[in-house]
Amino acid sequence: ADTKKIAVIAGDGIGPEVVAEAIKVMKKTEELYGLSFEFEHGLFGGIAIDEKGTPLPQETLDMCKAADAVLLGAVGGPKWDNNPKELRPETGLLGIRKALGLFSNIRPAKIFDCLKDASTLKPEVLEGTDLIVVRELTGGIYFGDKFRREGANGEEAVDTCVYNVHEVERIVRQAFEIARTRRKKLASVDKANVLETSRLWREVVGRIAPEYPDVELEHVLVDNCAMQLLRRPASFDVIVTENMFGDILSDEAAMLTGSIGMLSSASLGEGAFGLYEPVHGSAPDIAGQGIANPIATILSVALMYRLTFGYHEAAQSIEDAVASVLDAGHRTADIATDRSKSVGTQQMGDLIVAAM
Amino acid sequence: ADTKKIAVIAGDGIGPEVVAEAIKVMKKTEELYGLSFEFEHGLFGGIAIDEKGTPLPQETLDMCKAADAVLLGAVGGPKWDNNPKELRPETGLLGIRKALGLFSNIRPAKIFDCLKDASTLKPEVLEGTDLIVVRELTGGIYFGDKFRREGANGEEAVDTCVYNVHEVERIVRQAFEIARTRRKKLASVDKANVLETSRLWREVVGRIAPEYPDVELEHVLVDNCAMQLLRRPASFDVIVTENMFGDILSDEAAMLTGSIGMLSSASLGEGAFGLYEPVHGSAPDIAGQGIANPIATILSVALMYRLTFGYHEAAQSIEDAVASVLDAGHRTADIATDRSKSVGTQQMGDLIVAAM
Ligand SMILES: CC(C)[C@H](C(=O)O)[C@@H](O)C(=O)O
Ligand SMILES: CC(C)[C@H](C(=O)O)[C@@H](O)C(=O)O
Numbered sequence: 164a165d166t167k168k169i170a171v172i173a174g175d176g177i178g179p180e181v182v183a184e185a186i187k188v189m190k191k192t193e194e195l196y197g198l199s200f201e202f203e204h205g206l207f208g209g210i211a212i213d214e215k216g217t218p219l220p221q222e223t224l225d226m227c228k229a230a231d232a233v234l235l236g237a238v239g240g241p242k243w244d245n246n247p248k249e250l251r252p253e254t255g256l257l258g259i260r261k262a263l264g265l266f267s268n269i270r271p272a273k274i275f276d277c278l279k280d281a282s283t284l285k286p287e288v289l290e291g292t293d294l295i296v297v298r299e300l301t302g303g304i305y306f307g308d309k310f311r312r313e314g315a316n317g318e319e320a321v322d323t324c325v326y327n328v329h330e331v332e333r334i335v336r337q338a339f340e341i342a343r344t345r346r347k348k349l350a351s352v353d354k355a356n357v358l359e360t361s362r363l364w365r366e367v368v369g370r371i372a373p374e375y376p377d378v379e380l381e382h383v384l385v386d387n388c389a390m391q392l393l394r395r396p397a398s399f400d401v402i403v404t405e406n407m408f409g410d411i412l413s414d415e416a417a418m419l420t421g422s423i424g425m426l427s428s429a430s431l432g433e434g435a436f437g438l439y440e441p442v443h444g445s446a447p448d449i450a451g452q453g454i455a456n457p458i459a460t461i462l463s464v465a466l467m468y469r470l471t472f473g474y475h476e477a478a479q480s481i482e483d484a485v486a487s488v489l490d491a492g493h494r495t496a497d498i499a500t501d502r503s504k505s506v507g508t509q510q511m512g513d514l515i516v517a518a519m
Numbered sequence: 520a521d522t523k524k525i526a527v528i529a530g531d532g533i534g535p536e537v538v539a540e541a542i543k544v545m546k547k548t549e550e551l552y553g554l555s556f557e558f559e560h561g562l563f564g565g566i567a568i569d570e571k572g573t574p575l576p577q578e579t580l581d582m583c584k585a586a587d588a589v590l591l592g593a594v595g596g597p598k599w600d601n602n603p604k605e606l607r608p609e610t611g612l613l614g615i616r617k618a619l620g621l622f623s624n625i626r627p628a629k630i631f632d633c634l635k636d637a638s639t640l641k642p643e644v645l646e647g648t649d650l651i652v653v654r655e656l657t658g659g660i661y662f663g664d665k666f667r668r669e670g671a672n673g674e675e676a677v678d679t680c681v682y683n684v685h686e687v688e689r690i691v692r693q694a695f696e697i698a699r700t701r702r703k704k705l706a707s708v709d710k711a712n713v714l715e716t717s718r719l720w721r722e723v724v725g726r727i728a729p730e731y732p733d734v735e736l737e738h739v740l741v742d743n744c745a746m747q748l749l750r751r752p753a754s755f756d757v758i759v760t761e762n763m764f765g766d767i768l769s770d771e772a773a774m775l776t777g778s779i780g781m782l783s784s785a786s787l788g789e790g791a792f793g794l795y796e797p798v799h800g801s802a803p804d805i806a807g808q809g810i811a812n813p814i815a816t817i818l819s820v821a822l823m824y825r826l827t828f829g830y831h832e833a834a835q836s837i838e839d840a841v842a843s844v845l846d847a848g849h850r851t852a853d854i855a856t857d858r859s860k861s862v863g864t865q866q867m868g869d870l871i872v873a874a875m
Contacts (some may be wrong), residue, residue, distance in 0.1 A: 288639040304660070304678075307677075314683050316683045316686075318719070319682060321715060359677060363676035390770045394774060415771065
């Protein structure tokens, strides 16, 4: 295969540790499947603030734009939490999403059978849970005008939530397409009984739905969805929603599985390009100790292979290797029932590579 | 005691059925504790749309304004779901909150020991869960300007989220006061890493906190809160948050308990006046069958007695009666493990009255 350029932005906390294992896995697939990657590394997040004075340096952005895909570790930490807005890691995250046009965030939440006990939900409720949250990522209240002003009752703050038809169409269509490759069920989540943006959302969904007669559509109000995720998680297939609701619901869905150290995500735009990262954060409390769980990042590579490169065979071998290592009883500390028997980050990476 | 005026707006679906049982309980407390109530009934919601052409008729509003407290059943149903905005039950709900100045919604989520199994969460995780969500109810994106406009990329919809210092102060202060009467822990939930209204919110909380040195305060991001409610529900005491986040999180918290037919709520303004209603909806699918669970509405009466009237003894007797009826094994269909042995709405009301 021709050489694919991967922009690696390891970021902060455990980011560099988990990314290193993911790269190890990618190199193994070069060997096994004749793939070829060129890795370029860039600064991003807190470390970029410290070294370059900005969370998203121009050269990092240029590197990402020139790449075929981006592999991201994690960003942030208490060190930068009280910085002014321009000097915060999150600002880099929002900036890179916008600059790369990544309007869609895809978050699978699937139960690994052997980790079912890690969830706070009863195993019989979780049984068969396998859903994907498709979150709009570059619109809504995240990116609308925000400001302070003097109101009739003193100082007030304002955020603006805006969606246009085009923004809703492209994400909804993508969600329908994904549903079509799965169990053919789509839940569109909004708050159409209160919000104008949600009414627009629902209209657009209604307009597109006839193009996908094979997909069963339900409209779910966001408050109800927060409940139904707890009550009947297995009944969801694909959930599509706007940015802010997606932020909340995708984290709730992730926590359902009980093993957030296992969950991967993809952020996509038009075309095949994508940014791939674990759902978990930078976990500064355990950074540098070699105990972080690299599986979420490794599974993000599998997602990259499928969604950006179409390397399905190699993706499958990664996913199978992860499953077999878990089945053999190996666990990092976060998912171990007996911590004393847990394996470290590198050892987990090695085990997965060996199982491929 | 002097006679208190209760405005009763039974509403739609199962509303009238559950409200009837709550009134039965109130009458019993008149006997037992020498209380005195005068009940006035008004149309509200779907039934008001059908009979008066508006979800919140002026005479209903006037009746509520003249009352000492409002008892609300439930509103809404598929019949009115596709109506234009002014003719929808929710519009009445938002209208009554605003017109009565009910800026605070209080939602206790407590586990009844004998109903622990109804939850989809593991009993050991739920153990000790007893939290209150304090939701801001008359501000934020619910009440800001909403409109359509032609943008650069075609039609767009806009919602505006606005908070002023005063609105945040009063709800936050109320939450601190409630925390002080309980386990003295307050979680303030926002999205300060993205929203300007959340940054204002967090500033105000920080400014008020020193007045409550006995209350332990944590700031939690909304996405993280959606996760932590699942992971460590028992660690929360009082959660305070803005309108939209509160809508989502209070429903998530309610579902944690697994028995939404048991949960009461209060909406308060300045002073003692309040509107009390069950958390559950109008359940049109079971309306008129005499099988709805009246306990949430009955417990809303207990909440009214405590928060509006200071009738603590009578409130306690209601709460104790509910507990003893449950302990004796009586269940309505929604919380029964064996539906064939369940009791109906009226029978449940009678059992509670008898146990008082
Ligand atoms: C860090 C924050 C800005 C970000 C978001 O809200 O989008 C994060 O929560 C996420 O979900 O990736
Ligand atoms: C019906 C709807 C407008 C309402 C809300 O969102 O406030 C409801 O969900 C609630 O929580 O009382």
